[in-house]
Amino acid sequence: MQYDIATRDSDRPAQQFLAMTDSKWLSQVKRGLLELCVLNLLNQEGMYGYQIVKRLMSVPGLVAGAGTVYPLLARLKREELLTSSLEESPQGPARRTYVLTAAGRRHIRSLNETWREIAEAVEEFMAGDNHSSYR
């Protein structure tokens, strides 16, 4: 049986646990932020699905893809926060355009307000992190 000298066997479960909770936490945060970003995008103007995916994929760190955006759009539509309609396109296939509903606009206003409060509070706690490039 071989032993890793650098890492004690007794440390491994803790490290595995930390790695697991870290990735779980990160994925949950990103999922929550994705909803915020999608609703904010649509708050500016109506967009079609492909456009939304491309726009979100262009933001480094958000790690959003079709696999997360389309199911999210479908859920938001079910929750009546947005509506979709098929529009013919002169250049290509018909496009499913998403528009925020009145409830969606109210929801995003409230989410933005909450997000600003949270971000402010977290930034205050992060003030001691000298290595942070956040500021």
Add this chain to the structure above:
Amino acid sequence: MKPRTAEAARLEADYLARVKVAIAGREASEIDEIIGSLREHIEEELSETDDDRVGLVQMANVLEQLGPPEAYGQEEGATPVPVPNTKVAPAPTTDQIDPRYSRLAIAAAICFPAGFFVYALVVALAPNNGESGAACGVALLVSQLTAMALGIAALVNIRNARQKMRGRFLAWFAIAGPVLLLVLPGLLWFTYSSR
């Protein structure tokens, strides 16, 4: 829709079928929405290629960008867990007085004036009957002691209830009334007899 080779069409159909499996827990309208969006996305990507006919490699590249089909089932809220519709009995709280102790306080409060009223009635109707007067005196004493006992019992038991004002008032009334009724005549008697 851009024409595909048979292999490319098969690959696309297989991908969409796997996505459907991954999102099977969702409502039918949502499944249609997601699959429809994916078809449009694939078509948009393919429309940017110059080839007239979409080959296997092109299709594979597009599908690779879309990510693994299993990822579509991982969006939060995709498969809501049904909540069993069972009624749970409310947990006992100390917010309200137990009705038993509330009734006890009321009984105590009634007992005090009722005994006094009966005594006064008998004395008024038969003022010269010494026997009935003595019996009524004993009945009055018993009724007042009962009122006090009930009042104390009610007060002890409703001590921790938050909604206790009415019950507490009645209990104190039942205790304080007989005390005054029994103590005052005693004091008067002591005062006059010592002169």
